[in-house]
Amino acid sequence: MTGVSFLLTVYNKASYLPAVLTAVRGQTGDFSREIVIVDDGSTDESLAVARCVTEGWPDVRIVAQANAGASAAMNRAAEEARLAHLKLVDSDDLLAPSATNLLLRALAETTAVLAVGQAQPYDYRAIPETATDDAEWRGSRVIADALAATLHTSRYNPSVMLLRRADYFAAGGCDPDVTCQEYSLSLPLALRGGFVEIPNIVAHVARGDSNRLSASAKRELANITRATLNFVRRHPDLPMRYRRMALKKAAGRARLWAQRHGAPGGPWPYVWRHVLAQMPLPVDHARGIEECLRAFGEK
Numbered sequence: 001m002t003g004v005s006f007l008l009t010v011y012n013k014a015s016y017l018p019a020v021l022t023a024v025r026g027q028t029g030d031f032s033r034e035i036v037i038v039d040d041g042s043t044d045e046s047l048a049v050a051r052c053v054t055e056g057w058p059d060v061r062i063v064a065q066a067n068a069g070a071s072a073a074m075n076r077a078a079e080e081a082r083l084a085h086l087k088l089v090d091s092d093d094l095l096a097p098s099a100t101n102l103l104l105r106a107l108a109e110t111t112a113v114l115a116v117g118q119a120q121p122y123d124y125r126a127i128p129e130t131a132t133d134d135a136e137w138r139g140s141r142v143i144a145d146a147l148a149a150t151l152h153t154s155r156y157n158p159s160v161m162l163l164r165r166a167d168y169f170a171a172g173g174c175d176p177d178v179t180c181q182e183y184s185l186s187l188p189l190a191l192r193g194g195f196v197e198i199p200n201i202v203a204h205v206a207r208g209d210s211n212r213l214s215a216s217a218k219r220e221l222a223n224i225t226r227a228t229l230n231f232v233r234r235h236p237d238l239p240m241r242y243r244r245m246a247l248k249k250a251a252g253r254a255r256l257w258a259q260r261h262g263a264p265g266g267p268w269p270y271v272w273r274h275v276l277a278q279m280p281l282p283v284d285h286a287r288g289i290e291e292c293l294r295a296f297g298e299k
Helices: 017-025 046-053 070-080 099-108 146-152 165-170 181-190 217-234 240-261 268-276 285-296
Strands: 004-010 033-040 060-065 085-090 093-095 114-123 141-143 161-164 195-207
Touching: 004 017, 004 046, 004 070, 004 099, 017 033, 017 046, 017 093, 033 046, 033 070, 046 060, 060 070, 070 165, 070 181, 085 093, 085 099, 085 165, 099 114, 099 161, 099 195, 146 181, 146 240, 161 165, 161 181, 165 181, 181 195, 181 217, 217 240, 217 285, 240 268, 240 285, 268 285
Parallel strands: 004 033, 004 085, 033 060, 114 195
Antiparallel strands: 085 161, 093 195, 114 161, 141 195
16 A cells, blocks of 8 residues: 655645545545644644644644745645655645556656645635545656756645655755745655646635645745845756756746736836847856846835
């Protein structure tokens, strides 16, 4: 049997947790499992709710820590995990019953280092009691150049992801300097191999809640840009193709934000960096990405 550790990081999600945890417990499939919950300094009743809902459940560990941010909390959860595979779960998302089983199959049938499915939104004001299932196997596709795909767009929500614990740590885990867990993890993972994607809806994702970290587009774009910057700096041997791509995407995001929402200096500094990224010139790509943070009010 294949073992799966379900990792939930929680910060002020008390109203979601009963349905979220019930969906995790209801995962179908013949594999051993455990649930690891890290409460990241919640100021509501999240910790008490998690303890109440899971009382009497087997193989549940709950860790309470001072607030350290979503990525640091996910790294803590991974450290606590004991099984071979990790299923990341946002604490306001509902897993479809067959989600884990389908993702395990996709990972097992390829040499990929990450399996991902699709997400479907639900209105946060009406949390479903159960998530609808999408259990029919419809094949998979391998994303061979996973790094190019990840740099091109932040594709995934944590709740659609499953990977091996060994690969999580070999990639260095999530970047604790940012809150975009999925993006900061996908970048170094992509250096280790391809990703495999299935067309099935594996998670139902809350939409409309202004308290979600992803609710602020400005903050989300700044986090993605900083995660890209940190990745490029931590991998000085990264091939030039990817360094150029990283700067091009960062500059493109900054240009669009400055154009639509205003920023000191307007969009033109980022237009120039976008052009530089595509030229065979000796460019400091990391410095260029860092300068793109100014569009979002950061340095």
